[in-house]
Amino acid sequence: MPLPKEMPRSLQKSPKKPKDQEEIRVVDNRYVVEKKLGSGNFGTAYLVRDMKTKTADGEWKVLKEISVGDLAPDETVGAMHEAKLLSKLDHPGIVKFHDSFLEKENFCIVTEFCEGGDLDNVFSEYRKQKTTPAPEQVMEWFIQLLLAVQHMHQRKVLHRDLKARNIFMKNNVLKVGDFGISRILMGTSDMATTFTGTPYYMSPEVLKHEGYNSKSDIWSIGCILYELCCMKHAFEGQSLMGVMYKIVEGKTPSLPDTYPKELNEILARILTKDPAKRPSAADLLTTPYIAKKIEVLKIKMADMKITVSVNKVDAQAEAQDIKKALSEKHKLGDMRREQEAHLTPRERMRIRKQQKAEEEARRLKVAAFVQYNENQRRQSETRHSHFRSSIDVTKAGPPPQSQTAWGSVLHQQNLYNIPDLGVLHEHTREQPLQNESLYLTAEETPRPITSFEPSYRDFDEQPIPTLAKKGVEAKQPYQRSYSDDGPRLRSSSTGQLEEKSAAEKNKKSKLRSRSDSGDDKLRSSSDSGTSSSGATDSPRRDMFEIADDDIPEDPQMAETFYTLHEDFESSGSSVEEDLSYGSDGELEGEDDFGALANYMQSALDLTAADNTTVSDDTVSDAFGPAVRDTKIRNMRTQCEKALGKDTFKKVYRYLKDTRFGGNNETIDEVDLMNGLRKYVTNPSDCFIVDQLLFLEEQAKIGQA
């Protein structure tokens, strides 16, 4: 008997719902969940679109859900109150806290989204590429961190969990995340004893349980400064306990010679074991060496306020593409729900590719960023050596115009502009085109700058160049979202004005090209990338020639097709509609740079009166020998509470035997953690027990 063409619905096997088409989740009637960013100690973070904003498609934000099922109602009230206060704080170096609310068993926090990800990811990328950022870049980031910390300390808010994973990047500006959040989450309990994360940034006083104050935040900033320079932790050890001993009793680490000795001295001051002798953020900002750098950066930031507006147009245009891709995903989801059509394998593949591409774009963004900084570092080193040789030449006699000589050295160095990384955005088209695609071929190397950077009076005071790169290597690192902007023009006399007019020109042409319809957009988009330079077409353009209405069967070809197809599909909306404006009508990025410049000025105006230490009133100030036993007893109770009496006993015995059992062999931390898995699911839950053991050992040393 022939099989019916179509089986009755009741007999059809209901297809398993692909993950991609899970129902759209809306939180608090307002936040559309787009994807999970990750989970941390306190909960899970999601990228969401806030639909209650001026733009039709909402604004990207981050929603953190923290399960607080067993919180008492009065604890919740306190947390909500603290959260309200936090949402009033506004600083370009601090991730903006937008909103908080309770939803079912979750305490939800909504914050600004930082497209550059966290500093830990950036570090990993540097480590992978075996490089470190340029000293000027380190200085710039360090100052941004100090400004943010000073702002909060002035307002009596402590962070208490400063670490690379809590620092985010947006438009190459570092933003401290979760400021004050630990206090909301931990209530009035002592952070030091309940902290379950990494010990690398913890100060000696916290490890010794002597209380937390603003100087403990400063210690963490010192650890981050060291990591920025060396790409490794300031205090490392074979084991958790080893790290703790190093922090409390070890030598202060110093920076390699490639960093200015002034910075090394500053690091040593920050990593002073005694918090009373450690400088405050205000002390540091008023240190002459830092103040001088702030002067230079203030000018640069004000300058970047101009250039970022161009990048912002690109960024917003690209963000629009992401939105489009995501709405496409939703459309497909709707189709499924309404049973109007079944997804074809190609559609399914397309969604999968899209998601993979987003992940890859994020990774590439960080990789390109690191490469960009590496270029800056090399450029800076070359300049430094040229500067030195120009001094030597000057010392040796004529020609006496070292300034001119320095300027001409720069001009002769065949400076090239490189893609501005402010435009690196999570974007489907940023995915690599097969294996070659991380690199540009010789024809695709960035175009030479037609003019030149201003000549610099003093190397130390020169503005940090962000647009130029020396030399061309056989293969240049490629950044997918390579800006189509023409070269930015600068002259020594009117650099800023010319840059602005070039920027504005580009901005206008962007607006024009994006508001054109599909085909025109393709043309204007790719044309603008080549016409000004006369360079050959990019692979992206070539590949596009294969496009027709059918998605190619071959997966790799299909991948390329998707990238290109979605890249240039008509969005039907103009860029003007998509730009997200701040309350004063300015573009967001501009706000940050302008505001940073203002905060730099305030830092320069700081006085001795600002150099105060902020204490956390929830934690006792001193842990003298007299109260040590009580503290240890309390800690033991907390361990029991956290792990359960039985588990605590087993974990305590295991850790004590392993660490202090008389076996002098080096402890392998991984083995130790695996051993702990016999007793607990998450070995990091036992950190508190390690702390207890550490304190007991300290007490023994004290008594001896």
Ligand SMILES: Nc1ncnc2c1ncn2[C@@H]1O[C@H](COP(=O)(O)OP(=O)(O)OP(=O)(O)O)[C@@H](O)[C@H]1O
């Ligand atoms: N504002 C943000 N912008 C961009 N990404 C974010 C933001 N906040 C968090 N993330 C990302 O979300 C993920 C989870 O972050 P979350 O802060 O919940 O935990 P964590 O930082 O990994 O750990 P911890 O709980 O120790 O702070 C991380 O990958 C983080 O980079």
